[in-house]
Amino acid sequence: MNAIETKALTKRYRDKLALDGLDLCVGQGELFALLGVNGAGKSTAIKLLSCLIASTAGEAWLMGHSILREKERVKAVISLSPQETAVAPNLTVRENLELMAGIGGCSREEARAKAAQSIREGGFAQVERKQARTLSGGWQRRLSIALALITDPQVLFLDEPTLGLDVLSRRELWREIQRLKGRVTVVLTTHYLEEAQALSDRIGILAEGRLRTVGTAGELMAQAGASSFEDAFVALAGERGAAL
Numbered sequence: 001m002n003a004i005e006t007k008a009l010t011k012r013y014r015d016k017l018a019l020d021g022l023d024l025c026v027g028q029g030e031l032f033a034l035l036g037v038n039g040a041g042k043s044t045a046i047k048l049l050s051c052l053i054a055s056t057a058g059e060a061w062l063m064g065h066s067i068l069r070e071k072e073r074v075k076a077v078i079s080l081s082p083q084e085t086a087v088a089p090n091l092t093v094r095e096n097l098e099l100m101a102g103i104g105g106c107s108r109e110e111a112r113a114k115a116a117q118s119i120r121e122g123g124f125a126q127v128e129r130k131q132a133r134t135l136s137g138g139w140q141r142r143l144s145i146a147l148a149l150i151t152d153p154q155v156l157f158l159d160e161p162t163l164g165l166d167v168l169s170r171r172e173l174w175r176e177i178q179r180l181k182g183r184v185t186v187v188l189t190t191h192y193l194e195e196a197q198a199l200s201d202r203i204g205i206l207a208e209g210r211l212r213t214v215g216t217a218g219e220l221m222a223q224a225g226a227s228s229f230e231d232a233f234v235a236l237a238g239e240r241g242a243a244l
């Protein structure tokens with residue numbers, strides 16, 4: 001069974017076709033990057049797959065559960081770390097983790113144990129008593145991802161996880177994301193091409209709501225006849241991409 005399967009998944013906002021007939025399969029444990037210029041439809045795809053918005057047409061299955069008929073089951077197996085860092089600013093790191101585990105259905109005791117495990121594995125010991133609003137951007141992002149992971153999702157959506165971070169914080173977060181490989185299916189959106197190239201097993205390029213192409217970074221470079229991934233992206237995501 002694939003972790004994600006979509007069939008002609010479509011979203012229209014009034015006269016704007018934000019996602020136009022997406023057909024996609026993502027395997028279990030795969031790290032899949034969704035790329036595209038601003039407005040290409042990346043966030044729309046992620047919101048549809050995480051049941052935050054309803055589709056106009058088409059269907060999708062997450063770990064075999066339909067987004068149309070089994071929303072609750074879908075929600076039980078997925079987690080989303082949104083573009084905006086999703087932490088409670090006045091709570092400490094530990095309190096944030098305990099709160100999220102509780103929301104995910106854990107008893108108080110279980111939530112404490114989960115938070116302790118997350119602090120240990122995520123390397124949060126030095127900041128666990130700090131209020132989230134006092135953390136650096138890098139730590140806030142890491143916490144945001146740890147919060148998304150605390151419910152043990154099978155599929156994790158990371159919407160621009162390293163947006164605005166400095167190079168060192170970004171690399172640190174890359175290591176965190178790499179640790180998930182093979183254990184959790186990850187769908188990542190990013191504007192940083194080197195991030196997609198470094199982290200993902202496969203990459204899909206969206207343009208004007210349509211999936212132009214899917215492949216490894218090497219395959220996309222070969223397809224575009226480009227010597228760098230950036231050149232391949234420019235060719236495939238831009239107007240010339242429609243003809244390739």
Ligand SMILES: Nc1ncnc2c1ncn2[C@@H]1O[C@H](COP(=O)(O)OP(=O)(O)OP(=O)(O)O)[C@@H](O)[C@H]1O
Pocket residue numbers: 013016017018036037038039040041042043044045
């Ligand atoms: N709630 C909405 N109402 C109307 N149009 C919308 C809405 N949300 C998104 N759109 C439009 O749908 C298209 C796809 O938007 P989306 O946010 O999915 O793109 P994106 O690839 O995630 O862009 P970015 O990289 O800027 O985040 C855009 O033209 C956008 O203006």
